Structures are given as C-alpha cells and as structure tokens.
Amino acid sequence: MSSVVFAQFSDSHLxxxxxxxxxxxxxxxxxxxxLAQIGEDGDMQFAIFSGDLSQDHSKQSYRNFVQAVEESKINIPIYWLAGNHDSLRYMENLLTHRLIxxxxxxxxxxxxxxxxxxxxxxxxxxxxxTELERLAHVSKPTLVMMHHHAIPVNYFIDRHGLLNREEFWHAVNIQDKVIGxxxxxxxxxxxxAPGVQNKAPLYGCPATSIQFDPEFDGVKALPEGPAYxxxxxxxxxxxxxxKRLSFDGDRVS
Known part of the structure; x- marks a missing residue:
C-alpha cells in the first residue's frame, strides 16, 4: 500500500x-x-496548519499568511484550524488562495x-x-487534530488547555480506530504515549514562531528555530x- 505523507505546522503568530x-x-x-521546506519535500501530499495564525489580530496578518503561501512556492493543499488568537470570520473570509x-x-x-x-x-x-459528535463517524484509521492540548504538559500553557478534556477523551477512547x-x-x-486517560497518543507540534521554555512560568522563547x-x-x-530549521534570531527573555 502506498503511504500518506503530510505536514503539521502551527502557531505562526503573525x-x-x-x-x-x-x-x-x-x-x-x-x-x-x-512553508518553503515543506514544499521542497517531494513526498509531501498536503499540510495542516493548527492555529494561532495571528498575534496582533489584524486583518493584514491573515493576508500575510496568504502571501507567505504564495511567496514560498509551496504547491500542495493546506488545511487550517483556528487557534485561541484567531478570528474564525477572518480565516474563513481572508484565507483565499487556490491551495488553502x-x-x-x-x-x-x-x-x-x-x-x-x-x-x-x-x-x-x-x-x-456538535464537534465531538463528529467522532462518532470514525470508520477507518483516524488522526484527530485540533489547536488545544487535551493532556497537561506541566508548564504555564496548561492554564489555557482544553476545558472539557474528560468529555473529549471519552469520545475518542470509545473509537478504536483513532490512532492519534x-x-x-x-x-x-x-x-x-497512550495512558489511562488517553488510549491514543498525543502529538504536540512545535511552532513556526517561537518554542516555549517549559521551565519558565510565562512566555519565554528558547534559542531554537522554527519547526514542524x-x-x-x-x-x-x-x-x-x-523537522527543525536553524535558529536565526536573537536570544530574548
């Protein structure tokens, strides 16, 4: 059987x-x-952006996302999810590109x-x-994707985790075909890894913007480059x- 190869990228904070x-x-x-590196990978069939596109909530930040898609020369379909920083209305109306x-x-x-x-x-x-009900229709190996994390990761971002994670995992765990x-x-x-609460593994995505320092009680960037x-x-x-790219920024606390 041929393989399905795809990328997840996230948290651009434009x-x-x-x-x-x-x-x-x-x-x-x-x-x-x-985007350019994903596009250069000849095996990639599509990509999924998992939210927090905008940092300043401006319409132009969404237009800049579209411009980055165009400028990068990527040529595969890109699907998207909204994050807590995002406007669903802006994403639906401004993410207009033949690949999005x-x-x-x-x-x-x-x-x-x-x-x-x-x-x-x-x-x-x-x-x-209504979103959880969609999981009732799982009929083949399935990867569930969303912006928020459904298991605590033991640093400040847990203050903004998934509020109804018990209900979420109940809906996931009764479906034996959810693979992640x-x-x-x-x-x-x-x-x-799978555990008592979660029968499927949880995969966290690094950001294209900054990588959080888990030892700091708040937002602090590690001296690391973008990743996906x-x-x-x-x-x-x-x-x-x-997949990690080189670090080209200044170290800022």
Missing amino acids: YGDKSAMHFGQNVYQNLLRV CHDKDIEIQGLQLILLNSKSDTPAGFVRP VACGHIHRGITI RKFCFQNTQLTTEI
Whole structure:
C-alpha cells in the first residue's frame, strides 16, 4: 500500500507588519522558511496548519499568511484550524488562495483526518458537543487534530488547555480506530504515549514562531528555530518526526 505523507505546522503568530519581531524572531520569515521546506519535500501530499495564525489580530496578518503561501512556492493543499488568537470570520473570509482548503474532514488512501474546532471565548479550549459528535463517524484509521492540548504538559500553557478534556477523551477512547490526536498551542514538539486517560497518543507540534521554555512560568522563547511535524501513514501505522530549521534570531527573555 502506498503511504500518506503530510505536514503539521502551527502557531505562526503573525503581525500586520512583516518585519515585526516576536521574542527576537521575525515570525513572517520563520513561516516562509517552514512553508518553503515543506514544499521542497517531494513526498509531501498536503499540510495542516493548527492555529494561532495571528498575534496582533489584524486583518493584514491573515493576508500575510496568504502571501507567505504564495511567496514560498509551496504547491500542495493546506488545511487550517483556528487557534485561541484567531478570528474564525477572518480565516474563513481572508484565507483565499487556490491551495488553502476549508474542509475539516479529509479522507485519503485509507486514512481519515478530523479537524476539530477547539476555539472558545477564552484562551482555553472547548470542543463543543456538535464537534465531538463528529467522532462518532470514525470508520477507518483516524488522526484527530485540533489547536488545544487535551493532556497537561506541566508548564504555564496548561492554564489555557482544553476545558472539557474528560468529555473529549471519552469520545475518542470509545473509537478504536483513532490512532492519534495532534495539537498545536504548546509550542513544543512532544509526544505523550497512550495512558489511562488517553488510549491514543498525543502529538504536540512545535511552532513556526517561537518554542516555549517549559521551565519558565510565562512566555519565554528558547534559542531554537522554527519547526514542524511530519507524518507518514502506511500499512495502518502512523509514524512521525519533528523537522527543525536553524535558529536565526536573537536570544530574548
């Protein structure tokens, strides 16, 4: 059986000004570099952006995302999820590009991906019942994707985690074909193995903007470059690795 290869990238935190620096890094250029590298990988079939596109909430930041897609020369479909920083209305209306897809269900070569909306009225996440009901239709190996993390990671971002994680994991755990849950939000490329609460592994995605320092009680950037996650699905098995780019910014606390 042929494989399905795709990328997850996340948390670009763009500004309306492309030259703006975020904790010492030019986040527009970081996004551009990540998109270009994904596009240069000849195995990649599509990519999924898992939220927190904007840092300053400006319409121009969303337009800059589209411009980065164009400028990077990437040529694969890009799906998206909203993060707590984002405006769903802006994403739906301003992410207009031939490669940007608004579908939230993807089926390809025996793999299903379900993109859940976890955006709430606060920075924390909440998956509404209508979204959870979508998990009842799992019929093949499925990767669930959303912005917020559904398991604590033991640093400050847990204050903005998924509020109804018990309900979420109940909906996931009763579906034996869910092979993983992938999130953004935590700005770290970590994997949490299946456990008592979660029958499926949780894959955290590093950010294209900055990587959080888990030892600091608040936002502090590690001296690391942008990164993304690469997935490969083959013979009903999902494998994944983190792809890191060089660090070109200044170290800023």
